[in-house]
Amino acid sequence: RAERCSVAQLISNLLPNVGKVHKEIQHRTSFDLPSDDSSVTLADIEHFYEIGRVVGDGNFAVVRECCRRDNKQTLAVKIVERSKLIGREHMMQNELSLLGSLCHPRIVRLLAHHHTHTHSYLVMELVSGGDxxxxxxxxxxxxxxxxxxxxxxxxxxxxxxxxxxxxxxxxxxxxxxxxxxxxxxxxxxxxxxxxxxxxxxxxxxxxxxxxxxxxxxxxxxxxxxxxxxxxxxxxxxxxxxxxxxxxxxxxxxxxxxxxxxxxxxxxxxxxxxxxxxxxxxxxxxxxxxxxxxxxxxxxxxxxxxxxxxKAMASICRQRALTDTTQRDTAATGAEPDKSRLVQRLIQTNAAKxxxxxxxxxxxxxxxxxxxxxxxxxxxxxxxxxxx
Missing domain, CATH: 1.10.510.10 (Transferase(Phosphotransferase) domain 1)
Known part of the structure; x- marks a missing residue:
C-alpha cells in the first residue's frame, strides 16, 4: 500500500500534458521546495522510471536519460543533490516555478518533478545532441x-x-x-x-x-x-x-x-x-x-x-528541407531532383x-x-x- 501511495504521489507530480511537449498548457502549477517529510523514495522513482546513461553534468546536478515504464516515453531527468544547494535554494525554486510555466519549442520543457530526502528529480524532454x-x-x-x-x-x-x-x-x-x-x-x-x-x-x-x-x-x-x-x-x-x-x-x-x-x-x-x-x-x-x-x-x-x-536562417531552413526531401526520395527509390541537389551544393559552398x-x-x-x-x-x- 505504501508503495502504491508513493507511486500515486509521483504521478500527481506530473505537469499537465506531459506527453504533448509542443502544445500550450491550459493549467499551470506553482511549486515550492519539498519539505523533509517527503515520502517519495529512490525505489519509487526507479519503479516509475528506468534511469539510463549520463547525458550531461554540472556543479549541482547530473542529467540522465530515462524512460517512463508505463508508456515507454524517453525523457531526461536532472538529478540534483540537495545538500549542494544549501544557500542556493532559490536556483531550484526558479527552475521549478519559471521553467515549469513555460511552453515554447525553443525552450526545454519541464514535465515533472519528484523529491526524496536527499535528491530532487526534474523530468524534462530529452534533447539528444549535447550542448x-x-x-x-x-x-x-x-x-x-x-x-x-x-x-x-x-x-x-x-x-x-x-x-x-x-x-x-x-x-x-x-x-x-x-x-x-x-x-x-x-x-x-x-x-x-x-x-x-x-x-x-x-x-x-x-x-x-x-x-x-x-x-x-x-x-x-x-x-x-x-x-x-x-x-x-x-x-x-x-x-x-x-x-x-x-x-x-x-x-x-x-x-x-x-x-x-x-x-x-x-x-x-x-x-x-x-x-x-x-x-x-x-x-x-x-x-x-x-x-x-x-x-x-x-x-x-x-x-x-x-x-x-532572417536571411541566414532562411538559407539553413531551406537546406534542411532539401535534405529531408533527398532522404525521403532515397527511401522511396524515386529519381532525385537534380535542381535541388545543385541548389544544396551552391548553398553548402557559399556557407563554407x-x-x-x-x-x-x-x-x-x-x-x-x-x-x-x-x-x-x-x-x-x-x-x-x-x-
Whole structure:
C-alpha cells in the first residue's frame, strides 16, 4: 500500500500534458521546495522510471536519460543533490516555478518533478545532441548560415520569456542544448535550458550574477539591469560562433582585467579569422547586440527580425528541407531532383569558411578551453549605486 501511495504521489507530480511537449498548457502549477517529510523514495522513482546513461553534468546536478515504464516515453531527468544547494535554494525554486510555466519549442520543457530526502528529480524532454559548448569545441566555428539560424532560435526563446518579463541571466553555450532534428543536414537547432538564475523583473536588478565571459557591462557597473543582459550574452555567443573565440579576453585569465574590457566594450575583428565574414554582419548586427548602453542595444524581437538573421536562417531552413526531401526520395527509390541537389551544393559552398586556425597567441582562448560550469556563476548581492 505504501508503495502504491508513493507511486500515486509521483504521478500527481506530473505537469499537465506531459506527453504533448509542443502544445500550450491550459493549467499551470506553482511549486515550492519539498519539505523533509517527503515520502517519495529512490525505489519509487526507479519503479516509475528506468534511469539510463549520463547525458550531461554540472556543479549541482547530473542529467540522465530515462524512460517512463508505463508508456515507454524517453525523457531526461536532472538529478540534483540537495545538500549542494544549501544557500542556493532559490536556483531550484526558479527552475521549478519559471521553467515549469513555460511552453515554447525553443525552450526545454519541464514535465515533472519528484523529491526524496536527499535528491530532487526534474523530468524534462530529452534533447539528444549535447550542448552548444560541445559543438563549438568539436567544430571550432560555424558558417554564417548556421550561426544565423542558431541566433534566430535563441532570439525566439528570449523574446518569449522577455515578453513575460523573465530574464535568464546565465545565457551561455553550456545552457543551449542541440536538437538533432536536422543533424543529418549538419544543422544545429537550439533549445534554451537551465533557469536556475532566471527571475521575473519589474524594476532594475542589482544582483551581480552570470558567467564572466558572457556578463553584460551594466551588471558589472552596478547601475541596474533588465532583460537586455540576455541579448548581450547572445552577442558574445554569435561572435564566438563566427570566429571561434570570445571578443573580450584576458591573456592571463585575470577576471578583473576581463571585466574592465567588457565595460569598455571595444570590439576587434581580427584577421584572418573574420576575413570570410560579411562586412555588414561584422559592423552592424554584432555591434548592435554588443552595445555597452543597454538602451540602444537590440532587443530579442529586433534581433529575430534583423535582415541578416532572417536571411541566414532562411538559407539553413531551406537546406534542411532539401535534405529531408533527398532522404525521403532515397527511401522511396524515386529519381532525385537534380535542381535541388545543385541548389544544396551552391548553398553548402557559399556557407563554407576558411579552415580553422589557432590564433598566434594561445591565450586568446581563455574561456573556451574548459567548461565554464567548472567555475560556478558569480552570484552576490550588492548595494545599488543609484538608490
Amino acid at each position: 552548444l559548448f560541445e559543438a563549438i569545441s568539436e567544430r571550432g566555428k560555424f558558417p554564417e548560415g548556421e550561426s544565423g539560424l542558431m541566433v534566430s532560435d535563441v532570439s525566439e526563446a528570449l523574446n518569449y520569456i522577455h515578453c513575460k518579463s523573465i530574464v535568464h541571466r546565465d545565457l551561455k553555450p553550456e545552457n543551449l542544448l542541440v536538437s538533432i532534428e536536422h543533424m543529418a543536414a549538419g544543422i544545429c537547432r537550439l533549445k534554451l535550458a537551465d533557469f536556475g538564475l532566471a527571475m521575473v523583473v519589474t524594476e532594475p536588478v542589482f544582483t551581480i550574477c552570470g558567467t564572466p565571459t558572457y556578463v553584460a557591462p551594466e551588471i558589472l557597473c552596478e547601475t541596474g539591469y533588465s532583460v537586455a543582459v540576455d541579448v548581450w550574452a547572445l552577442g558574445i555567443i554569435l561572435y564566438i560562433l563566427l570566429c571561434g573565440f570570445p571578443p573580450f579576453r584576458s591573456r592571463d585569465r585575470d577576471q578583473e582585467e576581463l571585466f574592465q574590457l567588457i565595460k569598455q566594450g571595444q570590439l576587434h575583428f581580427l584577421s584572418p579569422y573574420w576575413d570570410p565574414i560579411s562586412e555588414g554582419e561584422k559592423y552592424r548586427n554584432i555591434k548592435s547586440l554588443l552595445q555597452p548602453d543597454p538602451t540602444v542595444r537590440l532587443t530579442a524581437e529586433q534581433t529575430l527580425m534583423h535582415p541578416w538573421v 569558411t576558411v579552415p580553422d586556425k589557432t590564433p598566434a597567441d594561445a591565450n586568446i582562448l581563455p574561456h573556451l578551453t574548459q567548461r565554464t560550469h567548472m567555475q560556478p556563476p558569480i552570484v552576490h548581492k550588492c548595494t545599488p549605486s543609484n538608490p
